[in-house]
Structures are given as C-alpha cells and as structure tokens.
Amino acid sequence: MRHHYFNMRFVSLIVLLGIFLLNDSCRSGKKGQDGKEVGFEDFLTEEDIFSDIDKAKKIFYSLPSPLETAMLIKSAGAAYNEMALNDLKNAVMYSTNKSKALNLGIYTTDLSFACLFDQAQTSLKYMDVTKQLATEMGISDAIDEETMKRLEQNLNNRDVVMDIISETFLNSSSYLKENDQQDVAAMVLVGGWIEGLYLGSQLVGNSPVKGNKLSDRIAEQKLSFSIVERMLQDNKQKATGEENRDIVELINELHSLKAAYEKIEVQTSAVKVGEADSTGVAMLNSQTKINYTAEAFLELQAAVQSLRNNFVQ
Amino acid sequence: MKKYLPYIVTLAVLVTFSLKVNAQCKGFAKKLCKLELTGYIHDGNYHAAILTEGEEAELYKTFYSGQSYRLAICGSEALPPIEFQVVDAYKNVLYDNKQHDTNGTWDFKLESSQQLKIVIKVPVSAQKSEFPNSGCVAIMFGFQDK
Numbered sequence: 001m002r003h004h005y006f007n008m009r010f011v012s013l014i015v016l017l018g019i020f021l022l023n024d025s026c027r028s029g030k031k032g033q034d035g036k037e038v039g040f041e042d043f044l045t046e047e048d049i050f051s052d053i054d055k056a057k058k059i060f061y062s063l064p065s066p067l068e069t070a071m072l073i074k075s076a077g078a079a080y081n082e083m084a085l086n087d088l089k090n091a092v093m094y095s096t097n098k099s100k101a102l103n104l105g106i107y108t109t110d111l112s113f114a115c116l117f118d119q120a121q122t123s124l125k126y127m128d129v130t131k132q133l134a135t136e137m138g139i140s141d142a143i144d145e146e147t148m149k150r151l152e153q154n155l156n157n158r159d160v161v162m163d164i165i166s167e168t169f170l171n172s173s174s175y176l177k178e179n180d181q182q183d184v185a186a187m188v189l190v191g192g193w194i195e196g197l198y199l200g201s202q203l204v205g206n207s208p209v210k211g212n213k214l215s216d217r218i219a220e221q222k223l224s225f226s227i228v229e230r231m232l233q234d235n236k237q238k239a240t241g242e243e244n245r246d247i248v249e250l251i252n253e254l255h256s257l258k259a260a261y262e263k264i265e266v267q268t269s270a271v272k273v274g275e276a277d278s279t280g281v282a283m284l285n286s287q288t289k290i291n292y293t294a295e296a297f298l299e300l301q302a303a304v305q306s307l308r309n310n311f312v313q
Numbered sequence: 314m315k316k317y318l319p320y321i322v323t324l325a326v327l328v329t330f331s332l333k334v335n336a337q338c339k340g341f342a343k344k345l346c347k348l349e350l351t352g353y354i355h356d357g358n359y360h361a362a363i364l365t366e367g368e369e370a371e372l373y374k375t376f377y378s379g380q381s382y383r384l385a386i387c388g389s390e391a392l393p394p395i396e397f398q399v400v401d402a403y404k405n406v407l408y409d410n411k412q413h414d415t416n417g418t419w420d421f422k423l424e425s426s427q428q429l430k431i432v433i434k435v436p437v438s439a440q441k442s443e444f445p446n447s448g449c450v451a452i453m454f455g456f457q458d459k
Binding site for chain 1: 338339342343347354355356357358359360361362364368369370371372373374375376377378379380381401402403405407408419420421422423424425426427428429452454456458
C-alpha cells in the first residue's frame, strides 16, 4: 500500500514537473492580462488593436530595440550630441537588478546612437560598459572577448558594428527570456526606449514643434507606449505568483509619462496595401494624425527628462 | 538517500531537456532564422517559443513611417510551414502568406506609423501521427539603415 502511495506521488510529481517545464519553455508566450488592475487604462478607442486580444494564444509584445530606437531618432533628423549620452562613470553606481537592467538598455541605445553617427571610439567605450553591466547581470556570453576583438577590428565599418550590436542584444534578450527573466528583459527594453525618447527630446530643445519631424517622432511613440504598458502588466507577477516589485514600481514611475501622452492625440486610419516596388517592398498606405500643443510637448519633455534622470542616477 | 534517487534522476533529466529545448530555440533563431534577414539589419529583439501543431500566437508591434522592414517567421524542421497574417488596427488583413506559397518573409514600408498585429499559426500536418509535433517558431524583424 505504502509502495503504491509512493508510486502515485512519484507519477504526480513527474506530471506536475512536466507541465511546469513545458510552460517554462514557452515563457515568451505569456498571456495578455487586463490592464486595468493597477490603474493603467487602455490608450486607444474602440479601434484599439488590442481589443480582440485572444488570451488563449501566446502573446508577444515587441518594443523598438535600442538599435531601432536610435535609427528612428536619426532618420527623423537628429544630430549627434555626445553630452546627452549617459555618463560612462555612472555604471559603477548601478547595484540593483532594476537599475542594471534599465541602464543596460540605456547604454545600448547610446552605443547604437554613437555607432549610427560613426563615432568609433565612443562606440567602443559604450560597448565596453554594456559588456560590464551584462556580465554583472550574469549574461557573460552576451559580449565575449572575440566580439570585442571583432568590434575593434571593424570600428570604421558601420554595417559590421551594427551587426555586432544587434547580435549582442539578441544574446542578452534570448538569455534573459530563456532563463525565466522576462521581467528583466522587459526592463532592459523600457530603459532603451526611454533613452531614445530622452535623446530625441533633448535634441528638439526649445525648437518650435509645428512641422518638426523629430518632435512628431517622439509624439507618435505614444503608439509604442501602449505596448510598454501591456508588456509590463504581463510581468508584474513572478512565475511563483509573487508580486514583482521592480515592475510595479516601474509602472508607477511611468504615470507621469502616461499623463503627458494623454495630452497628445494620435489617430491612425486603416491601411491600404499598395503595389510592391521593383525590389519587392510593399507600400502600406495610411494616414496618421498627430495633434499636440507646444505646452503638451514641453510636459512630455519634462516627464521624459525626469524619468531618465531618475533611471541613470 | 537511495529512495530519492529516482526523483533526483528524473528531475535532472527534465531540467536538462528543458534547457536543451530552450537552447535549441535560441540557436535556431540566431543561426537559421536570422539568415532570412540578409540585406536588412536585425533589430536585436528575440521572440521565439516552442509551439505545437494547431497552436497560434500573436505579436504586437509599432512600425514607423519611412522605415523599410522585413518580417521573417521561421519554424523548425519538425513543423509544417508556418502560416502568418499581418493585420491592422481595423482588422484588415494586409498580408497572408498562404496566398504566397507560405513564404516566410515579407518586406514592407509604411507611409505613416502604425500598430500592427502579426498572427502566427502552426498548421496541423497532413501526415497523421500519434502525437502532434512541436518545435521552435521564431519571429524576427529587420530594417534598413538610411
């Protein structure tokens, strides 16, 4: 009888373990959650793309990576300003998981920004600091010695440097996601995205916002902000069921940014697919109306600056 | 100690199996799927999971005006060709790879910035087997330097 009881317990343990591990291997597919639990409300109206979200499916939220963020700012006409980057000396101050994760994202955006403007030596220094932070976070294979050597040998080749940045970011994000650290991966992305907003808004400065491509680019990031909200909501509970304090704290810190974005109106029309060009690239035609006042943009700039300064200090 | 041995061995096997599956997915995305982005710069984001025949997944992303993108969706060998659709906020289907021989990539450019949804489906294989197949599915984005 005792033997039978033990066998049953053994089988139950295996089944439970199997379910846990199967779930764990698909962790990147966390289900969507109702965003209204801690005061986050849906951003958009009934046209909201999330309105028919199927909670039974695996859901991914994709934010612009640090490399894409830097590219978006550059393509909107930003100029290079090294003074705006996070000081390399600050790296030693980051002692918590949250500050390390946010600043890994921030430094990766700075690195990408320097690379896109062909700042070879600065790129090398920022790669070094991201390596240091990644190692402290236990992601030792994200940037190995061979990668650093390849970077040094190709510092003047922007394509290769961008490929290295992309590869190292992929190494970090895949490591975190596959080691049950989705929350940390989300914080890295949020840090990088906020740094992009910061660099862009610093470069706009006091320039008039009407017809300003760069301020429009920052304003339309409202579309990505709704993805930030959902991504954080999905991570506010740890796998153990315990509340994730870092994420909840970050959600609260983003309230001022949310308030600022609420004063900016972004409306999108339906998309019509045009003919593909000679290279096979299809054109997606649509209209996006972005309405905001100079005051609303000032509030957005202030919210971004305060948030970013809080992250890097 | 002896009586706990079967538990320890089974636990070790399952943990190793799980880590191996994860590592394979990461390796698959990095070594095979990334090749589909040739000519584009991979954004560096990692979106991959083990999916089973009949399962679906969704990805939400904002795409920005003026930027050229390549979307690449790859499934491991064990799976039939992955089906995907790109849908806008008004639920219009902008691209359905079933209309294009289940091609794994789509190149596009936007007149204005949009949030789009990518709907991925692992079809059920025509070959009947006792258990449905599972495998790694990776979703990758590339863009071009302007």
